[in-house]
Amino acid sequence: MWGFSRAQAAALLVMVVLVVVSPAVLYPVFLMKVLCFALFACAFNLLIGYVGLLSFGHAAFFGMGSYISAWTAKNWGLSPELAILLGGLVGMALGVIVGWLAIKRQGLYFAMITLALSQMIYFICVEAPFTGGEDGIQQVPRGRLFGFISLNPDMAMYWVTAIVFLAGFLFIHRIVHSPFGQVLKAIRENEPRAVSLGYRTNDYKLIAFVLSTFVAGIAGGTKAIVFGIATLTDVHWSMSGEVVLITLLGGLGTIFGPVVGALVVSAMENYLAQFGAWVTVTQGVIFVACVLAFRRGIVGEIGAKLRLAL
Amino acid sequence: MSLTRRALLGSTAAAAALPPRRSRAQAANTIRIGVLNDQSGPYRDTGGTTSVICTRQAVEEFGSHGFTVDVITADHQNKPDLGASIARQWIDTDGVDMIIDVPTSSVALAVNTVCREKNRTYINVGAATADLTGKACAPNNVHWTYDTYMLARSTGGTMVKAGGDSWYFITADYVFGQQLQRDTSTLVTKAGGKVMGASPYPFPGTTDFSSYLLQAQASGAKVLGLCNAGADTVNSIKQAHEFSVNKKMKLAAMLMFITDVNALGLETAQGLNLTESFYWDFNDRSRAFTKRVVPKTPKNWPNMIHAGCYSGTLHFLKAVAALGAAKAKEGGSTVVAQMKAMPTDDDAYGKLTIRADGRLMAPAYLFEVKSPAESKGPWDYYKLVETTSAEDAAVPAGETGCSLVHA
Numbered sequence: 079m080w081g082f083s084r085a086q087a088a089a090l091l092v093m094v095v096l097v098v099v100s101p102a103v104l105y106p107v108f109l110m111k112v113l114c115f116a117l118f119a120c121a122f123n124l125l126i127g128y129v130g131l132l133s134f135g136h137a138a139f140f141g142m143g144s145y146i147s148a149w150t151a152k153n154w155g156l157s158p159e160l161a162i163l164l165g166g167l168v169g170m171a172l173g174v175i176v177g178w179l180a181i182k183r184q185g186l187y188f189a190m191i192t193l194a195l196s197q198m199i200y201f202i203c204v205e206a207p208f209t210g211g212e213d214g215i216q217q218v219p220r221g222r223l224f225g226f227i228s229l230n231p232d233m234a235m236y237w238v239t240a241i242v243f244l245a246g247f248l249f250i251h252r253i254v255h256s257p258f259g260q261v262l263k264a265i266r267e268n269e270p271r272a273v274s275l276g277y278r279t280n281d282y283k284l285i286a287f288v289l290s291t292f293v294a295g296i297a298g299g300t301k302a303i304v305f306g307i308a309t310l311t312d313v314h315w316s317m318s319g320e321v322v323l324i325t326l327l328g329g330l331g332t333i334f335g336p337v338v339g340a341l342v343v344s345a346m347e348n349y350l351a352q353f354g355a356w357v358t359v360t361q362g363v364i365f366v367a368c369v370l371a372f373r374r375g376i377v378g379e380i381g382a383k384l385r386l387a388l
Numbered sequence: 389m390s391l392t393r394r395a396l397l398g399s400t401a402a403a404a405a406l407p408p409r410r411s412r413a414q415a416a417n418t419i420r421i422g423v424l425n426d427q428s429g430p431y432r433d434t435g436g437t438t439s440v441i442c443t444r445q446a447v448e449e450f451g452s453h454g455f456t457v458d459v460i461t462a463d464h465q466n467k468p469d470l471g472a473s474i475a476r477q478w479i480d481t482d483g484v485d486m487i488i489d490v491p492t493s494s495v496a497l498a499v500n501t502v503c504r505e506k507n508r509t510y511i512n513v514g515a516a517t518a519d520l521t522g523k524a525c526a527p528n529n530v531h532w533t534y535d536t537y538m539l540a541r542s543t544g545g546t547m548v549k550a551g552g553d554s555w556y557f558i559t560a561d562y563v564f565g566q567q568l569q570r571d572t573s574t575l576v577t578k579a580g581g582k583v584m585g586a587s588p589y590p591f592p593g594t595t596d597f598s599s600y601l602l603q604a605q606a607s608g609a610k611v612l613g614l615c616n617a618g619a620d621t622v623n624s625i626k627q628a629h630e631f632s633v634n635k636k637m638k639l640a641a642m643l644m645f646i647t648d649v650n651a652l653g654l655e656t657a658q659g660l661n662l663t664e665s666f667y668w669d670f671n672d673r674s675r676a677f678t679k680r681v682v683p684k685t686p687k688n689w690p691n692m693i694h695a696g697c698y699s700g701t702l703h704f705l706k707a708v709a710a711l712g713a714a715k716a717k718e719g720g721s722t723v724v725a726q727m728k729a730m731p732t733d734d735d736a737y738g739k740l741t742i743r744a745d746g747r748l749m750a751p752a753y754l755f756e757v758k759s760p761a762e763s764k765g766p767w768d769y770y771k772l773v774e775t776t777s778a779e780d781a782a783v784p785a786g787e788t789g790c791s792l793v794h795a
Contacts, residue, residue, distance in 0.1 A: 105481050211563040213494045217501050311467040
């Protein structure tokens with residue numbers, strides 16, 4: 079069903095069970111952070127893993143999504159679901175512009191254009207009055223879902239985040255396993271050949287880019303609502319780097335990889351915070367070890383061992 | 389379905405390997421202090437581990453008063469969202485009663501929101517924003533060491549009196565820099581000086597200040613005010629030195645600490661004017677405090693932030709002892725009310741009081757950095773130029789915009 083193989087269905091089941099059970103064991107706010115980053119990484123993985131496009135500016139869409147959600151929730155008093163959706167739509171609109179420019183080039187040039195445009199967006203965020211500059215948008219209310227369910231208790235917010243994450247995850251999986259997704263993979267493997275078969279590859283790439291930025295915006299918006307804050311961290315290029323690390327560590331082009339990667343990276347940030355400077359050092363070492371020793375990432379390596387596509 | 393079982397086993401093992409939710413049952417008589425600051429980035433020497441050492445020093449000296457105290461620490465990497473989520477987690481799952489230090493204004497304000505929501509004591513030592521005792525003031529927070537107003541007042545106002553009556557600014561073009569420039573300009577003009585111009589530069593990412601320095605030199609102003617922080621300040625001072633700008637103009641670093649002076653070296657930093665509210669070689673008590681702490685942090689002597697962590701922790705613990713640990717656990721506003729009710733007294737800051745809006749009323753000192761010839765020993769860097777009284781160094785009580793004052 080939905081293009082899931084038996085192995086993937088089993089893994090999905092495990093993931094859903096973990097999402098449901100883990101707040102009883104782990105700190106829910108931490109889990110919400112993991113879910114937001116997992117969704118963001120899934121969106122990024124759609125591009126790099128299935129179309130072969132390395133966008134080095136995804137933080138722009140994530141961050142803009144988070145700013146827009148925070149701003150509308152705080153100043154217009156929008157309910158959280160609308161604020162998040164609006165964040166996604168703005169991310170998408172931005173994706174249309176950036177994507178339209180960037181897909182005119184390939185490979186490294188594509189990555190550089192996305193990086194350059196996202197830096198432009200970063201500087202707009204530094205200067206624009208609505209973002210609050212250095213301080214960001216703080217004290218964003220979590221509000222009431224559909225106007226009547228208060229999200230102030232952490233568990234209520236957790237279930238909403240979990241549903242947003244699962245919906246986004248299934249959405250991406252559906253895209254990847256649709257005929258459209260098949261064409262994307264064909265472009266990844268051999269673009270001239272896809273062109274020779276009569277596909278207008280630029281249109282496909284643009285649509286994939288825009289879908290990815292939409293989900294990235296949703297992830298950013300959810301993060302803003304969960305933490306009640308939207309800041310420059312979310313648009314900074316190091317966030318683009320972090321999502322590359324997450325995806326690479328979890329496994330490029332595997333549907334579950336980004337989720338595992340997000341869990342590992344966020345857990346490191348969270349539980350190593352008490353060791354001060356060691357967080358960034360450890361992240362660097364893990365990145366190097368991953369590139370040198372297991373290039374397929376955690377899920378990729380497990381999948382290769384079991385001879386399964388996860 | 390052997391596969392499901394295997395996947396299930398694997399993920400269970402993975403879940404078990406994750407650190408479990410810490411559910412240390414909080415004994416009613418343990419007070420937990422969290423030191424939250426930058427331990428890997430640009431502010432690791434101005435705060436960082438020396439802040440932790442000074443906090444522990446205070447705990448050690450305080451001794452036992454019927455409750456135990458433990459100190460935990462984390463690196464917020466100057467990210468407001470990370471800082472807020474660490475603070476939230478500390479309070480929710482680790483039972484932290486007081487959070488101290490928190491440099492970087494944006495992080496400071498984010499943590500302030502969390503502490504107010506959860507009603508825990510918040511002693512900000514490391515951040516500059518005057519909003520902590522203004523718009524964002526709360527019954528559970530205290531701002532200890534310095535703020536933008538104090539810096540502007542002491543460095544700006546006092547230098548004008550000493551003859552530095554025309555100013556030029558080099559300003560990091562973001563909220564902090566702009567605010568500092570605005571505050572300083574106001575006070576310079578008020579004191580009878582005038583502002584000849586300013587060069588805002590793009591932040592972050594500027595490393596070459598030569599064109600701004602030349603503009604400053606051409607303006608004919610007597611004082612060059614540097615409205616920036618950390619590495620930018622260090623870079624601009626070094627380059628001012630290379631262009632001999634410091635021979636023609638007085639350099640005033642609006643935000644700089646003795647730890648930065650140490651990093652620059654006296655050769656480059658000599659003649660610089662800056663403001664701190666603590667200097668280790670100030671009197672017998674401050675020297676005694678420094679003597680006790682320095683063996684633990686020999687390469688990084690205490691600056692005003694470190695001393696503030698010591699002083700703030702000691703005063704907090706005294707307030708807890710006065711209330712009793714059980715009552716102190718009820719909430720941050722109770723403890724802070726007690727802190728405001730009693731005067732502080734410690735070796736680093738001496739005898740002071742805390743105002744209703746949460747500002748520690750400390751005098752500010754304008755220092756000039758000594759030349760290598762004048763310096764007689766390690767860290768003998770400052771000579772005192774002028775003291776600004778506590779009343780003058782703080783935003784006038786009626787003008788803070790703090791809601792607690794009218795209440």
